[in-house]
Amino acid sequence: MALRILIRGAGDLATGVAAELKERGHQIVMTEIAIPLTVRRQVACSRAVYEKKAVIENHTAVLVQNETEIKAVLGKNQIAVLVDPEGEIRTRMHFDVIVDAIMAKKNLGTSMADGPCVIALGPGFTAGKDCHAVIETRRGVTLGQPIYQGSAIPNTGVPGMIGGYAIERLIKASADGVMEPVAEIGEVVRKGDLLAVTGGYPVYAQIDGIVRGMLQSNVNVTKGMKIGDVDPRMEPSLVYLISDKARKIGRGVAEAIRTICYSRYGLVFLAAGKSSRYGEPQENKLLSEKNGKPMFRYLLDQMRIYPMCTRVAVSGHTEILEYARQHGMLTAENQNPEKGIARSLQMGLDVCCRQNPKLQGVLFAVCDQPGLKAETIEHMLEMAVKNPGKMICAGTKEKLGNPVLLDRAFFQELKELEGDIGGKQVVRRHPEQVMLLETAPEELQDIDEKTQNW
CATH class of the missing domain: 3.40.50 (Rossmann fold)
Incomplete structure (x- = not known):
């Protein structure tokens, strides 16, 4: 935006x-x-x-x-x-x-x-x-x-060195008075050629080159003031580029x-779920692999391009927490996922606010959405910067999905959530404050069952 x-x-x-x-x-x-x-x-x-x-x-x-x-x-x-x-x-x-x-x-x-x-x-x-x-x-x-x-x-x-010349490139007024250009921008000149008259006194070229810049006529100038520029590279296109x-x-x-705008936001990656509907008992879906890469890394790897944000991974899995720390992210260890997603949200929010008390907002994303693209996060952050005080949701016109970005105005409501209730409850309370980022369905798909393609 x-x-x-x-x-x-x-x-x-x-x-x-x-x-x-x-x-x-x-x-x-x-x-x-x-x-x-x-x-x-x-x-x-x-x-x-x-x-x-x-x-x-x-x-x-x-x-x-x-x-x-x-x-x-x-x-x-x-x-x-x-x-x-x-x-x-x-x-x-x-x-x-x-x-x-x-x-x-x-x-x-x-x-x-x-x-x-x-x-x-x-x-x-x-x-x-x-x-x-x-x-x-x-x-x-x-x-x-x-x-x-x-x-x-x-x-x-x-001035900087160009074509072996620095100060010699400059055309300076020879006296106080009115500027009267003689050479035109784009004209090739030789050392000693008359370029302009200032206050009735001539100004000559100090090097061969092409006139890359010149003040307009009838401007009052002072002696020694820069009034033009000769480029020794003799390339006409440089005049107009x-x-x-x-x-x-x-x-x-x-x-x-x-960097400045995004540094005011936190990114919380939720990876503490029990995977109760996925495969064999005790099988962690976030560690299941596709093309040799665990599911959780599809999101975390894309989020490495946001080092200016306060990034927090919430999980109870050692492999996920260690991977996040190795890539510059903060972590919150949640060993009690049975207490519900509200606890994970609050743990992530707490780390974000302790790290940066002046955060404008926090985006919450789940790590079982491997199709989510970094560009979608970028667009959500852009929308938040442009619209402070709002909640930004990825989704379709038919259904809101994840991620969700909540402005700091809603932090207290997040802290009061209980059980297996996510930030969507806060979103539903304030429909007039919600902005939708329409997102491709494949990005919104969360993987709950082993038979799903991802």
Whole structure:
């Protein structure tokens, strides 16, 4: 399910973030200043401020004036761009995620209190203080890496090396005054060619290359300000493509969103049943094998992709508990399954809450559902993030099934359950709070008898 994401700033790096998030199905709103100063404007949504619309790769950004226009543009699967230097729109509309991509090298007013998930790009921010995560923006092995405690590498003022050149690539204003471009974006230039005039003084190319970026005309600039960029690789397509750097930063933002949002949820895997209807007496169905793999592992193995969640396996079987611990999961040992599923639910919930008292919700899944897919868990978590206060159930229009994800608002009711009654009783009490994730029947099938195919 799409998250509504606000990106402060609409320059080329911010646009790379927007593209990566939009391609993952999210809705994007971007804010900008009235006169954007984006050098790589051919690949920046900020261009929409003075051209009304900008197309970057396959994404269309449209200038909007208010909330009504924002919703209309989002409804067309486009990016909304709003002139809003202070980011005031975040106080008038709900956003699931806020990304500070202004790249000012300092915090201009972003706070962790701005939203449930706040992320900032580059230096000037401290994760855990100003925001939930900082994304490294300096080229190198850590580029795009989310930081959850601490800050990004300080700004050096020296651009990354491309084609053997760094500082020489930059085109800088020679004087204070009005910007008058001479060379055009995409034009091949030679060292010494006239590229622009600023404040009446010429600006010359320092290397051979292709003009990858240039400020628009009639912008007021100051001496030494970056006004353009020459790329020595002489590749015209690079002028119109979002940079690899921006894409990698965007992927880091996507990773941080997933980690931050999902870390507020617990996953409890129930594997303490008696298998009373399965095969011979005392035969444990969860240890029965298919293709050399015990039934319980079909679920636990898929859940290894959620290390950010608080994961708890509830069982009385040593093999299951040991396997869960070996793969980074917490465990709750239930040696009295005859007391009913309510006890297992409560044991799992208790471990989750002790590990993370601020959990927003817990998903309960049974280990005799070997057809359940990780993608279904992903969709349920997405729905929960988007709809706090709700219960999410996998199932069909005819019948609710497992897993079930319950918001923390229902934890007390879970703690009061008794006997062989699961979370479905809580679900039935509050039908108006239930959201259904339609799921393929083969995923919902629980294996109770040995004759069933799985």
